[in-house]
Amino acid sequence: MFLPLLRRRNPRLIDAAVAAHRAGDLPPNTYVIDLDAVERNAATVAAEAGRLGLRPFAMTKQIGRNPDASRAIRAGGITHSVGVDLECSIAAAAGGLAAGHVGHLVQIPRRRAAEAAALGPLYWTVFDEQKAREAGDAATATGRVQDVLLRIVADGDRFYPGHEGGFPADGVVDAARRVDAIPGVRFAGVTTFPATLFDAGSGDIVSTANLATLTRARRALEAAGFEHVQVNAPGTTSTAALERLAEAGATQVEPGHGLTGTTPLHAVRDLAEDPAIAYVSEVSHVWNDRAYVFGGGLYVDPVLGDASTDALIVGPGEDAASVTALPVEMPAPSAIDYYATIPVAPGAARPGDTVVFGFRPQAFVTRAFTAGIRGLDTGDPVLEGLWSADGSKPLALADALGGLDALGGEGLR
CATH class of the missing domain: 3.20.20.10 (Alanine racemase)
Structure with a gap:
């Protein structure tokens, strides 16, 4: 339900996420956070809370405890x-x-x-x-x-x-x-x-x-x-x-989802806070007229019930604004979310195509990455860093290879 909101109120986040994925700077299974919007949202909440004599404490679990987002929240006054x-x-x-x-x-x-x-x-x-x-x-x-x-x-x-x-x-x-x-x-x-x-x-x-x-x-x-x-x-x-x-x-x-514009009320009414988060993935393969999309972070907060989930498949040279949103067949809650599937017309999706979702996340219960992005307001977007869903740095390949070297080159048997 939040994809139309993203497309209408923060299309620059979608465009930047697509560009970063195409460039290889953003892996699939990543929640991308608009840090400028988070800072604005925090400032909006802080100002209204101050007017009413309330003290706000920020809840960061939904955005994967991302430290760059925490810094943006603090810059906004919380x-x-x-x-x-x-x-x-x-x-x-x-x-x-x-x-x-x-x-x-x-x-x-x-x-x-x-x-x-x-x-x-x-x-x-x-x-x-x-x-x-x-x-x-x-x-x-x-x-x-x-x-x-x-x-x-x-x-x-x-x-x-x-x-x-x-x-x-x-x-x-x-x-x-x-x-x-x-x-x-x-x-x-x-x-x-x-x-x-x-x-x-x-x-x-x-x-x-x-x-x-x-x-x-x-x-x-x-x-x-x-x-x-x-x-x-x-x-x-x-x-x-x-x-x-x-x-x-x-x-x-x-405030938690209020800081990313993803409370249930944001889905049905334009509020002061801007939508500030999207989920980015990639087509793995196509089989039986279905695009299989890498998962790992496909936990949609069930607060809105059985609301459908849509996504954009954006191929090389395509503009996200001109792509039609497609309904997603999400994994059952009892299943491991290795993939989601999207019914597609023949030739309409190819391995490696970027896929963008907009939904209400709970990143901390997933195995997704999170990445904050700055500069959307100025037209010069910059990724601040890539983090695991618990707020730690993901394990680098060099570290893994170093561990194998420590085993005397024998690797794992």
Whole structure:
């Protein structure tokens, strides 16, 4: 659903991606990120959040924890990240984003609490008192007192399967007092996920019951004497959602897809943020009137349901703007995405042709590459670097050959 949006609002990203692939500078199975657009989007979110008294923490998992993108986000005015897991926080820090929030959605493993504490996070979410004690012990060892957020849950709240857990919301005041008494931590506020969601029926974002739970919890805590209660309210976060969140009492928001213009609302409505990411691949071979396209990053975030996926096959000498988008037969979710297939007319696709997709990604769960590109606004695009989906540098061929040399030239048997 995002390919038409890309073609209409950021065709230069498609053109630059095609040119880089043709030149051999961009391998297939790469998410290409428009760093200038990401910086603009971050500035837009930061400005609106500042107007509303909200503090934004950037979520970078969707774009593969790309350090060049982290630098662009920081240049746009968002200085801290939220790490969906510890690796996410570490990768964001490598790109210059300080740790704003750790432990949500994925709790910090017990034996890695010291690593999390070493990042000096502003906030650390815990689902129970044991996790609060682990955070406290790790913070004490660094000479700090760690502000913690309590994940809370009430009847009627919605969580994705596998995301469940937290303190009962109806006992949040007592829970806050108990956690506040644990050495090394200080109760700071509450969180949940998701606070807002896209509603396909209305074509708009709606508040979840979880957001109302946060509002009630804040009021109860303030009535009990807690001051400056932080309310962390992530979910479908773009500038279009911020006023709603502020009115509900949120103090912290966590844009992720908003930074690349790929929230579900972006698919149906033009918002302030520009689309800033495309997936680039290549035709491997053609068989039975189907072009087989290299995969590896073909995980389409299912938030929009069974929406179809289209792609452009751009051959030598062809202009992406004049190519007709074709429906893609995506691998089943239960299959390894070695290839996607695209039905084509005889002779319409050849091995090596560039293929460009536009969809809502979750790059960190794939084996794709990511590559940031600068200069689209000036007409002089430059690739900043190629990274693996975990934010690390991909293994170079020279390193692999060096490893074989270390085996005395025998190689692998």
